[in-house]
Each structure stands twice: as structure tokens, then as C-alpha cells.
Amino acid sequence: MKAQVTVMLKDGVLDPQGEAVRHALGALGFSGVEGVRQGKLIELDLAPGTTEDQVRSMCEGLLANTVIESYRIEM
Amino acid sequence: MKAAVLVFPGSNCDRDLAVAFRAAGFQTEMVWHKETALPPGTDLVGVPGGFSYGDYLRCGAIAARSPVAAALRNHGDRGGYVFAPCNGFQILTEAGMLPGALLRNAGLKYICKTVGLRVEDTESAFTQPYEKGQVIDIPIAHHEGNYTADAETIARLNGEGRVAFRYVNTPNGATDDIAGVLSSNKRVLGMMPHPERASDPAHGNTDGAALFAGLAQALVAV
Numbered sequence: 001m002k003a004q005v006t007v008m009l010k011d012g013v014l015d016p017q018g019e020a021v022r023h024a025l026g027a028l029g030f031s032g033v034e035g036v037r038q039g040k041l042i043e044l045d046l047a048p049g050t051t052e053d054q055v056r057s058m059c060e061g062l063l064a065n066t067v068i069e070s071y072r073i074e075m
Numbered sequence: 076m077k078a079a080v081l082v083f084p085g086s087n088c089d090r091d092l093a094v095a096f097r098a099a100g101f102q103t104e105m106v107w108h109k110e111t112a113l114p115p116g117t118d119l120v121g122v123p124g125g126f127s128y129g130d131y132l133r134c135g136a137i138a139a140r141s142p143v144a145a146a147l148r149n150h151g152d153r154g155g156y157v158f159a160p161c162n163g164f165q166i167l168t169e170a171g172m173l174p175g176a177l178l179r180n181a182g183l184k185y186i187c188k189t190v191g192l193r194v195e196d197t198e199s200a201f202t203q204p205y206e207k208g209q210v211i212d213i214p215i216a217h218h219e220g221n222y223t224a225d226a227e228t229i230a231r232l233n234g235e236g237r238v239a240f241r242y243v244n245t246p247n248g249a250t251d252d253i254a255g256v257l258s259s260n261k262r263v264l265g266m267m268p269h270p271e272r273a274s275d276p277a278h279g280n281t282d283g284a285a286l287f288a289g290l291a292q293a294l295v296a297v
Contacts, residue, residue: 013178016178016180016181016248062136065169065176067176068223
């Protein structure tokens with residue numbers, strides 16, 4: 001069983017890496033990129049029966065820093 | 076007076092910190108991250124700079140969940156002193172021992188240079204040897220030093236005199252120019268700059284030495 005956890009900086013937290021990517025896309029001639037946010041995708045290989053609640057505890061405990069990041073779980 | 080310096084895989088300022096502690100008069104032991112207890116009678120814990128666990132996941136994230144981190148948290152809860160420069164500051168925010176978080180520098184570059192810091196609060200053991208408003212020169216060397224916290228937390232830190240140091244010219248985008256933050260009992264200090272790299276005449280700058288002397292003085296008085 002796999003779970004995918006997407007971790008992103010919260011809205012309102014400046015993402016300087018995303019901004020740098022946006023500038024670079026502009027420099028390559030791609031117009032119309034109004035914003036870039038860069039995050040992380042974490043794939044978990046889980047034993048059968050692992051619950052979404054347990055994955056949420058993993059996110060709260062380690063995978064995301066909820067001071068600055070939000071997360072989304074897909075099981 | 077006993078000090079312990081934690082050592083993680085990837086720490087690289089642990090020995091510098093131990094040298095500064097010893098110069099101030101602390102009997103200092105190095106403590107490996109797999110230990111689950113601090114040496115008996117430890118008064119002061121140093122959480123050193125470096126790249127603990129290769130900065131994997133987030134700077135300080137893995138170190139904050141290592142075996143020795145529980146002992147560190149207990150030490151803080153007991154009212155023990157903790158000094159945490161650079162990666163140490165990142166570890167303490169990840170461990171929830173100090174509020175906020177350290178983001179990638181606003182200019183995206185790793186910055187290694189000496190910067191001016193204004194001493195904002197002189198009521199802690201770390202800062203009492205300095206004059207309020209005094210500007211000291213201390214080196215920084217970091218990629219993730221952009222301090223951030225929600226507006227309520229920033230207001231609380233400012234209101235409670237828990238901002239120990241502010242940058243004179245913020246190099247990294249830190250909110251309110253915050254360079255160092257104290258715990259509510261002012262016995263835990265996390266800061267991005269490295270006073271231990273400015274504490275010996277051979278460093279060419281001794282502006283950081285008073286911080287260690289102040290800690291020693293506070294602990295002698297106990």
C-alpha cells in the first residue's frame with residue numbers, strides 16, 4: 001500500500017525558490033507564469049492496514065513543519 | 076559548571092563551541108546524538124552549528140527527533156540553559172523549544188560574512204554583559220536563516236523582550252530583522268550568527284566572548 005504526501009509552504013509564506021523558478025521561466029521566454037510554488041512529494045510504502053490517521057500523525061510529527069508548511073495525503 | 080555539546084552526524088561547529096565554553100570556564104563534554112541522557116549535573120547544553128543529518132527533509136528536522144533531543148527537551152523543561160547557534164537554532168525551532176521557523180534566505184544564496192547585530196535585550200544570562208542597543212560584529216554562515224513566525228508570535232516575542240539580537244542590515248530576509256530568540260524563561264537562546272567564531276583573539280574579533288562569559292557568570296551566581 002502506498003501513500004503520497006505532498007508538502008507545500010503555506011500560503012503567505014514567501015517561497016524564494018519558487019520565485020527564482022518563476023524568474024527563470026520568464027528568462028526562457030515562457031510568458032504568463034504568474035506564480036510558482038515549490039514543494040515536496042513524499043511516497044510512503046505502508047504495511048496493509050495503515051490508516052490515514054496514522055499517516056496524518058507522521059505528517060504532524062515529522063514530514064511537515066506545520067509552522068510554515070501544509071500537507072495533503074493521498075492513500 | 077558543566078556544559079555538554081551535542082554532536083550530530085554533520086555537525087561542524089561542535090568543537091568551536093566546546094572551545095568557547097571551556098575558555099569561559101565550563102567543564103565540557105561532547106555528547107553523541109544516540110545518547111538518551113545528558114551527563115549528570117549538566118548546567119548548559121550547546122546545540123552546535125553545521126548540517127546535522129545533511130539537512131535532510133528540513134534543516135534540523137531529523138536532529139530534533141533524535142534520541143538525544145528528548146534529553147535536551149527535558150533539560151530545557153527543567154530550566155536548564157541552552158545555547159544554540161545556526162543549525163542549533165534550526166533544531167530548536169524544529170523541536171518546538173523555540174517558536175517560529177527558519178526559511179531559505181530571501182536572496183537564495185548561502186551567506187558567509189560578518190554582520191552587525193544590535194543587542195535588543197540585556198535581561199538574559201547570554202546578553203547581560205552587553206549594553207542595550209550596542210552593536211556587535213558576529214559572523215554568519217547559513218543558507219536557511221530567514222526567521223519567520225506568524226504575526227501574533229512576532230508581537231509576543233517583541234513584547235516579552237525575547238528578541239535577543241536584531242540584524243543592523245538584515246542579510247537573509249528575517250522578519251523584523253530577528254537574528255536571535257529567547258525562550259520565555261530567557262534560558263534558551265537560538266541565533267543564526269556564530270558568537271563562538273568571534274570569541275578568541277586569534278579569530279580577529281572577540282565581540283562574542285562576552286556572551287559565554289555572561290553565561291559562566293550567571294551559573295556561578297546560582
